[in-house]
Amino acid sequence: MGKSLHTLTHGWQYQIKPATVQCIVGDALTKITKLGRKELGLVGASRTDAGVHAWGQVAHFTTPFFFDQLESLHAGLNGVLPPDIRVREVAAVKTDFHARYSALKKTYHYKIYNDAIMDPFQNLYAYHFAHKLNIDVMRQAAKYFIGQHDFSAFITMSRGGLPTDPRREIFRFDVVKMGANIQLEIEGSGFFYKQVRNMVALLLEIGKEAVPAEVVFDVLASCDRRTLARHCIIVPPQGLCLMSVTYATTDLETPPGSPTACYGRQPQISKCTLVYY
Incomplete structure (x- = not known):
């Protein structure tokens, strides 16, 4: 086997070892x-x-x-x-x-490969989720994230602690099915530490019909990370990609x-x- 060229798995933020x-x-x-x-x-x-990709x-x-x-x-x-x-x-x-x-807004995509057997050519860029998903209910739940909310329940604690202002606005949250691939496209004013991956994790539980779509309201209203933890665990990073950052023309x-x-x-x-x- 040849040596993989996929070596940059330690994130953006500066550190010497391992290199970022x-x-x-x-x-x-x-x-x-x-x-x-x-x-x-x-x-x-x-x-x-670490493990997240970027196109933009x-x-x-x-x-x-x-x-x-x-x-x-x-x-x-x-x-x-x-x-x-x-x-x-x-x-x-x-x-x-x-x-x-x-930056005015950022767009992330999270790719899920929803089939019994993982496509090895997508292994580095998609999360394999074998359980059959209900796309319609995922689309319904995704709409509940749109608007300005307190996202305290979806923030994984970082070294700096919780932000002083946990509010962000989601402009668009689309669930796009392309064969076995399901792409979650999220556009917002900004995102907190691991917020997108936590949102995706809850949508997957909704998609497998383990919890109803309306649980989004309950988790948001709780403003408590422990509430989310009762329903799901964070999804892995390789399915996530920063697609674009938008600025004012001026x-x-x-x-x-x-x-x-x-x-x-x-x-x-x-x-x-x-x-x-």
């Missing part, structure tokens, strides 16, 4: 720009967990100079990054742009004169869109 996406991209930027990690200040829009992660970094053109930077980064990380886009943005705090406007040289008189903020498996 932020660490590896930061090292690539350091090599290309000759700037230090602290000077670059690489920041991602979403702190994806967005990150920004700062340089004390302007690039004459961005093509060589783009090619250089992809030339030194491992094969399961790629920079899809590089663009100059305004100095007040922030990959995380400027936040993505290219500053005048970019990407031509700035003669070193002001820093250039650059945005890059990443894909990683």
